[in-house]
Amino acid sequence: MSQNLSRTQNTTKVVIETEHGVVAAQHRGAAEAGARVLAAGGDAVDAAIATSFAIGVLEPWMSGPAGGGGLMLWRADEGRAYALNYGMRSPAGLDPADYPLSGQGKTSDLFPWDTVEGERNVYGATAVAVPGLVDGMGKMHARFGTVPWAELLSPAIDFAREGLLVDWYAALIIASTTRILAKDPDAAALFLEDGQWPTVSGWTALAEKRLGMGKMADSLQILAEEGHRALYDGDLGAAMAQDMRDKGGSLSHDDLKSYHAWFSDPLTFEYRGTRFDVLPGLTAGPTIRDAFAAMEAQQFGAAPDKTAYTAYADGLQSAYAARLSQMGHDGETHGNEGCTTHFSVVDRKGNMVSQTQTLLSIFGSRVVSPSTGFLMNNGIMWFDPAQGRPNSLAPDKPCLMNVCPMLGSKGDTRFGFGASGGRKIVSAVAQLGSFVADFDMDIGEAFHQQRIDASGGDGIVADETLPAEIIEGLRASYDVTTTKRAVFPYAFACPAGVMRRGGTNSGCTEIMSPWGDAVNESEVTA
Secondary structure, eight states: OOTTSOSSOOOOOOOOEESSOEEEESSHHHHHHHHHHHHTTOOHHHHHHHHHHHHHHHSTTTOOTTOEEEEEEEETTTTEEEEEEEOOBOOTTOOGGGSOEEEEEEOSSSSOOEEEGGGTTTSSGGGOOBOOHHHHHHHHHHHHOOSOHHHHHHHHHHHHHHOEEOOHHHHHHHHHTHHHHTTSHHHHHHHEETTTEEOOOOTTOOSOOEEOOHHHHHHHHHHHHHOGGGGTTSHHHHHHHHHHHHTTOOOOHHHHHTOOOEEEOOEEEEETTEEEEEOOSSSSHHHHHHHHHHHTTSOOOSSOOHHHHHHHHHHHHHHHHHHHHHOSOOSOOOOSOOOEEEEEEEOTTOOEEEEEEEOSSTTTTSOBOTTTOOBOOOGGGGSBSSSSSTTBOOSSOBOOOOOOOEEEEETTEEEEEEEESGGGHHHHHHHHHHHHHHHOOOHHHHHHSOOEEOOSSSEEEEETTSOHHHHHHHHTTSEEEEEOOOSSSOSSOEEEEEEEETTEEEEEEOTTOSSOEEEEGGGSOO
C-alpha cells in the first residue's frame, strides 16, 4: 500500500431504490444518456446502445467504436437470456513471423506472455485487431431496438462536438500513458499538449480544458446516418483500415467487410440455488463457471469468512490456470448468427443488459486513426505470441477475451454484474455473484464488501481492511499482498451492476470510481 494514502478516509456510494429504470456506468454522463433514453420510453436495449457510444467518447481510453466485447441480455417478456459476442479477430493478413520473441522476459502490459521484439503485439498499428463493437450494437438494435438508431447515437455525437472535459482524473489517466501516446503523432495531437506533455488543468483553476474530438463526432454522424455497417462496408471503414496499413498494421477493409458479431445461447449453470447466465466461448464465461464449480465444494457460513475467501482464492486460481493453459481457438466459425468499461441497465419492465466493451489496454494500441478520430484497440495482445499453444497468435482468429458480463437470478432477485480490469475481472465478478448467491446481499452490500484478486500467478492481492483472520488464512496457502482500494490504480477491478428485487430496481458502481454512478431515469429529463 502507498504510505501516502489516508488511513481514515472512508468512501461509500449511495444506492437508490426505484420502480424506474436504472443505468450504472463508469461515467455518469454516459449513464445519464442511457437514463434519458429510458425516460423517453426506450427499453434496456436502447439505453445500452446510447450508453455504449456515449461512454466511448467520455472514457475513450477504455472503449470505443474501434473496440470489441460482449454482453448478456435478459428479455423479461420471453423469460430468457441472450448472449451477444462482438469480440475482436486477428486480421487475415497477419503473419506471426512478424512478431518474433525477443528473449527478454515477459511483456510489460496485462498478460504473462513472452516479450515480442519492439512489443509489436502491444503498441502501434501492428497490435490492432478487427473491431466488433459497432456491428454488435447494430445487430442488437436490428433485433430488439425500439428507438431509431440515429437518436441513440445523438448523445455521443453531442459529447464529441463539445469535446472531452479534462478534469483531474482525466489528466491522471492521460499522464499515466503520455510517453507512449507521444510516439503516435495523431494520438499525441488528440491527447497531449504540444505533442508531448499531458493535458492538465491548473491546481486551483476553474476554467475548463477540453480535448477537441471533432473528427470522432464526424465519424459518429456518418454511423448515425448510414447505419452501423458503414464502419465495415463503407468508406469510413476503408479509411480506418488504410490508416492502419499506412502505420504498418495489417488491418484491411476486407477484414472489416467479413466481420459479423453474433447472438448465441448463454452458458448457463446453477450454483447453490442461483442461476447464472454468462458468455460462452472464448470469453471469461467458462472460467467463471469453473471457479464457481470449485467454490461449491466448500460449505460457507452465514457471512463471508476465512473459509469463503480461501474458497474464492482456490477456485479462482484453479480456474485461471486452466484458462491460460487450455483455452484458445476451438475451430468454430461464426457468421450472421445473430481498455475496458462495463455498464448495466435495467428498465421498468425488468429487461436487463450487462455489457462489457474494451480497447483491451488503457488507450488500446495508443494509436489514433486520423481519418476517423477513433482510438484503436490492441486486441492482438490477447494472443500468446509463442507458437504451438491453444491461444497462439495466428491470422483470422478470434481473440480470447477477459470480458465477463453476468446475469444472475435467485428467487425474485435478478442482477446484471460485470467489471473492467483485464485479468482482474473474473475475480471481481465471481465474488460479487457469491455475495448475492451465498449471503443474500443487496447490491449496495455486495459492492461495498471487501474483495481479493486471484487471477493466476503465484500470489493474490487482498483488501487490507479484511479481518486479520481472513488474511492469515489466505497466507497459509498463498503469497498475499495487501493493499487499499484506491482511485488509481485499481487493484480489484472496477465493477458496475444493477439489481431487481420484485418490482424494485437498484444500481451501483465501484465505490472508488470517481466518475462512476448509477442513474435513475426519473433523475433526468427525456
